[in-house]
Amino acid sequence: MFTDLKTSLRPALAMTLLFALLLGIAYPLALTGIGQALFPFQANGSLIGQSGRPVGSTLIGQNFASDRYFHSRPSAAGKGYDGLASSGSNLGPASKALADRVARDIQALHSPGRPVPSDLVTTSASGLDPHISPDAAFFQVGRVAKARGLEPGQVRALVDRSIERPLLGFLGEARVNVLEINRRLDGIGANQAG
């Protein structure tokens, strides 16, 4: 056993160093080089907006409070959509805190009698979900149209155009990117004003 231990020391130390250099330094640095050269947009967080003044990332959800915008899902990341504190609520299925929160959120929607799309009153796993379901978007059409003085049909058509479909029909779910649809909404306003 002692010989086994003695013969192990040099390879263990040398291999630790060599693997650390290869896997911990060379591998991530080489990938960073490849990413920055070939995919600079994605490798830096898929940021959109005027150069130098990003309004967000297409991949990361953000909070919308105004009636003029489509709202994202409730978020458990920090105080809501905190990009430095991704998290789910971690509330269990029979949790009173969960039931109370959902009941509160339903009340805030002011739409008694209509079944509520489940994603609109549940928190996502990351707290940064950029999407809502098409149902959740259609659910908000009336409020957005009223706040903007637009025809509901016009807003509904915008939702229709903004739905992303599952890849090959089965990979993923139909969804609407909230930041992108809200930017299009602002676009409609700008066109009319112009």
Place this chain on the structure above:
Amino acid sequence: MTFQGWLLIAAFVGLLLILVKPVGLWLFALYEGRRTPLHGLLGPVERGFYRLSGIDPREEQGWRRYAVHMLVFNTALLLLTYTLLRMQAVLPLNPQHLGAVSGHLAFNSAISFTSNTNWQSYAGESTMSNLSQMLALTIHNFLSAATGIALAFALFRGFARRSSATIGNFWADMVRVTLYLLLPLCVLLAIFYMASGVPQTLAGPVEVTTLEGAKQTLALGPVAGQEAIKMLGTNGGGFFNANSAHPFENPTALTNFVQMLSIFAIGVGLTHSFGKAVGNVRQGWAILAAMMVLFLAGVAITCWQEAAGNPVLHHLGVPGGNMEGKEVRFGIAASALFSVITTAASCGAVNAMHDSFTAIGGLVPLFNMQLGEVVVGGVGAGIYGFLLFAILAVFVAGLMVGRTPEYVGKKIESREVKLAVLAIAVLPMAILGFTAIASVLPAGLAGPLNKGPHGFSEILYAFTSAVANNGSAFAGLTANTPFYNGLLGVAMWIGRFFIIIPMLAIAGGLAAKKYTPETAGSFPTTGPLWTGLLVGIVLIVGGLTFLPGLALGPMADHLAMVRGQLF
């Protein structure tokens, strides 16, 4: 569940089965030390590693030497990580100026990553610098995976060799698996992830001004490279707190699909390599069949329960499946499927929060881990864990007919059975023992977020995940405390190495045995009868011990959920 959901499961299983043979043959070439097409490019690196470490790759090792070298190497890596984390504040590539990682958290994380568990008591984006993510954590994702595969190779040699005193060379196995399998595949996967939107930068967080004028700060980093090996090596330690649910780790349904496949790819391949190693590929397919029976049963139950949804929310006027803790782009089916895959294998990455699953939907991931993660399992660890159950299964079959059992040409005698039982018993003893301790001490009871039976489930899940080296969590548990970091750290070490050592002892003993040819009286270890016996042994020996614990946690939780009794 929707038709689309079933189609997803069918596509996953179909593609997985296509992967079995090519991955298995590639691994078999590495097992044999044969030349691969990559040797032209990476051969000089391999030889350089041997020369600088003073190793002769052809020098054979007995099981004791193999075990000692493996242990010393893993200990060295553990110390490196502990040191780097403690010194984080003064090291470069720390754009957020994060402070040193606390002693108990560094202890926990170092063991966690060394043991292929990747339990995370911390939130990555607010705790670990870019250097820590790369140098202290990512290297373990490669090396703990390579260690698992090397150990599986050692056990294969035990079955395959005749009257041999040795089971291979640990260093040669490590270097070959890393250079010719893990590294090249991860480069390809990482490029795909980057193209799909996963960041890879050394810069710090970026601030944006939202449409409503608020500030939002987005954490970035060298994510893609870590993501690739995190899944392929069944590690599961994410860059961000939300792991594969975070859009920067797993931005699309396609990346999600690739992640699910890469969790299982090496594990299923190894069943085929085993068949090749013992000279009968049907032995490998028989094992895979038993794994798939257990896997599909779990998938069906979790998908059904999650799609059925939470009656508590239905009463409030929210119909449909359970979307709490799930991402819209994945939906119910891809979240439920991912949860079963990640716990069947010893991955532990999550794309949905298991803590918020329905009670029975969350029971399946818990039970998968308690079976010892032998349903495909971690890279290497899954197949050697499963072979321990195979030894028990032939023993039970031998008892029934009253003759000395044999398996793939080796007599299974009292030493093998005792050691296999010793390894398998580690799981229930450690999981239930530690859970019992945490359930009575104030420091343990301070952990759970949820009240009632679900709070107990959080504790049970934590120790199950630690001992089984999974790393997923019912994440409501506040685990970053000296009590949990310390106890879970010990649990992870026991769960890894207290199984490996008896397993290597079996490998050494088997290698020394003569070949016993199959006769008319041998119990056939291929075919449906054998597959059925394996499934039965895994469920009865592996699973039954945990029934009382599951009754107190998820099953009680389910009854509460159905009756609308809230905690």
